Amino acid sequence: MTKKILLQAAIIIASFFLVWFGFSQIDFMKLFSVKERSEKIEHKLGDMIWNQIEDTEDIVTNDTIVKSLDKLLKPICEANDIDRDSLKVHIIKKDEINAFALPNNHLVVYTGLIEDCKRQEALQGVLGHEIAHIEKNHVMKKLSKEIGYSVLISAAGGTKGSQIAKEILKTLSSSAYDRKLEKEADITSVKYMLEADIDPRPMADFMYQMAQDSNIDKNMYWIADHPESEERAKYILDYLKGKKLKSKATLSEKDWKAFQEQVKEE
Template identity: 50%
Template sequence: MDSLVTHLCDANNISREDLKVHVLWNSEINAFALPDGHLVIYTGLIHNAENQEELAGVIGHEMAHIELNHVMKKLGKEIGLSALIAMTTGNVGTEVIRETARTISSTAFDRSFEKEADIKAVDYLLKANIDPEPFGKFLHRLSDSESELSKYLTWISTHPESKERAKYVRKYRQGKGINFKSVLSAETWKAIKEGVGS
């Protein structure tokens, strides 16, 4: 994971030191951004990604939420300014922290934030020479309500209109022919998938 995240950061002039990546053992297909540059990735997402480009797209999307300050904007709207101020001053109880984490991981950003994060993720991928097409395919594939994975699709349920988003991700990528390359070797990707598959 560090190789993918570092590659995206380096290619896009994002401080890797300011981004704290957490991989959690959980079968849900999910990733989300938290305040102060925390990025949470569930092993279920890694296990169910068909390739590293799909995973890089989701990581880029969540990085975009952090870089575009969507996390704090959402918190201000969802939990209120007073709780936000209490969090920044350190004068906050565990219940507020618990509610904050629940809010961020289980509810969607505004549609405009989602589109902005999608487009920014595609830009991140292009600058890193990673093909964004699989990210669009990922959105389309996992948004299918008939999917046997649907009960695990937390990321999709908190990111609505995924098929529509897949279309504009693919459209935005068109005409941007770049010499795409893999960040991880095939052996490393296989080892990662096997490592989270149990």
């Protein structure tokens, strides 16, 4: 028995030194340097793309509209420990039913989306979905996969930056993430809403509504180009089965309708 105990102790000690030796071979300074460089690239790309959007699109700066959208975002951020100030939220006057995330925490919302949502919870679900893409680093994963990290570095460094920025913007605003990332963003948004006592079912209804609308240009709208939108609505509802749902409206029905009307008249 004593020999067995000594052998086990020897194995534990040997394992400890083996792990310690392995970690000692890692160049943590180099590792952190790579992370820091990636963050700098992301910051440059996000700001570069947003600057291009600012020069070409009609940006909504109406204080009442901006504050109303912020009210819808606030409970999601507060309930899920998301730093609201870290999100750079922009509203663009455009009929397309669209919202998308850019590098460096930029979140773009089109007025067409706000107008088309029958329920405020549906809009909050879409916002939560895009915040999830940001929080889970899906944006850079998508760009690295579809455009290539070396191209992104080149763009951030100023080489053909404007030309590449257009390609990046097109990729993020009009094409879906892969199924795995989309599902992760969907379910994360649902979790965000549950934590904030917001009913996620209107988000699933919105997806189903968009999937059934045959008049939608499938290359230009938030839900239509996402994979299997009916299936996504179904797995959201399946996820909610058996869960206690609280339905606490962020805006009064009067304020929600007034918000949509203001957006329409902008």
